[in-house]
Amino acid sequence: MLFEVEASLTYDFAGPCEVLLLVEAAHSPGQAVLSDALTFWPPVEATRIDDPVTGERRTVFTAAGRVNALYRATVKLTPANQDLAGEPEMALRDLPSEVLAYLRASRYSPSDRLLRFVEREFGTLKGGRKVAAILAWIAEHVDYEAGVSHSGTTAIDTFIDRAGVCRDFSHLVIALCRAANLPARAVSAYAWRLEPPDLHAVAEVYLGGRWWLIDATGRAPVDGLVRVATGRDAADIAFMTIMGGATLVEQHFKIDKVGD
Template sequence: MRFQVEASLTYDFAAPCEVLLLVEAAHGRDQQVTSDALTFWPPAPARRIDDPSTGERRTVFAASGRINALYRATVETAASDHGLAGAEETAIADLPSEVLPYLRASRYSPSDRLMRFVEREVGGLRGGEKVAAILAWIAEHVDYRAGVSHAATTAVDTLVDRAGVCRDFSHLAIALCRAGNIPARAVSGYAWRLEPPDLHAVA
């Protein structure tokens, strides 16, 4: 499937600084960027620094005052099966080394604080069934509500408040999966069925 994506950003910087911008579409097994461009006005000296291990596409630029950035891309995505039924569980010792960091607790997903909760709620399940049960629990017990979270909200806060936005849902899903020894990470996706289309946090 082919998508045309665009992100327009405006920043006001009180003093000269360096900025690390992560806004570009990712290259991956199921997604190819066929064309893209990142432009600044007024023009800003910029340098691409891509991460060879994660595939993150980063741009560093010097900024002062008001800077506008416009990113446009044509992206081809392949259909993929996201079904969890029958997905097998892999022992931690058999996981690829590059996914091991996605088992650790992190700032917004303190999974080490949720292990007892996961064991009690879904401890008897394995593999895809465990992930499906975690997602079903979130859908049943957490309300989508703007304004209840802020920049410092963690998965534990969302679990207690039982409300949040896409970022909070993804952090909670990640924390619960990691607490159940399932590697999980956050990505930003382009939610093309929203009106208007917008970026969306996904686990």
């Protein structure tokens, strides 16, 4: 499937500062960036810091005053099998070294505090069936509701409050999977059919020798996700990290399907 994506970010920066921008579509398996452009108005000093391993594309720029960053791209997604129910979980000794970090608790997904719950609720299940059961539990017990969480909300807060937005759903499903000894990580993506359009926080779980995209909110089809960044949790995938002070003026994201 062929998609066009766009991000427009306008901020007032209180003084000269560096900004890390993570809005560009990644080069990754099943995802080909056919064309793209990142422009700034007024022009700024910008440096690329791309990751050759993950395919993440990052830009650092120096900002002062009002700055608009505009990103547009055409991306081709190759459909992959999304039925993970029969996929096996892997023994620790068989996991690739780069996957091991995603078994550990992190700042926003403290999975070590959910071990007892996961064992009681899902302990009889394995692999993809366990992940499916975790997603079903979240769908039944957690409401999608804006305004009940904030930038410091963790998976434990969401587990207690039983409400949140995509970031919170992502942290919770990651924490529950890790507590079940299943590697899981956070993903930011342009999400086709998501309303309102935004950079969407979803997750991936490692089963049967590959990563599987999962959206615990159920608000966007996973075969229409254009990946931007991956990491342990939201701290690693924030679309903008400002080394100073700034005020949001306007921002929007969009994704349109333009071909099969």
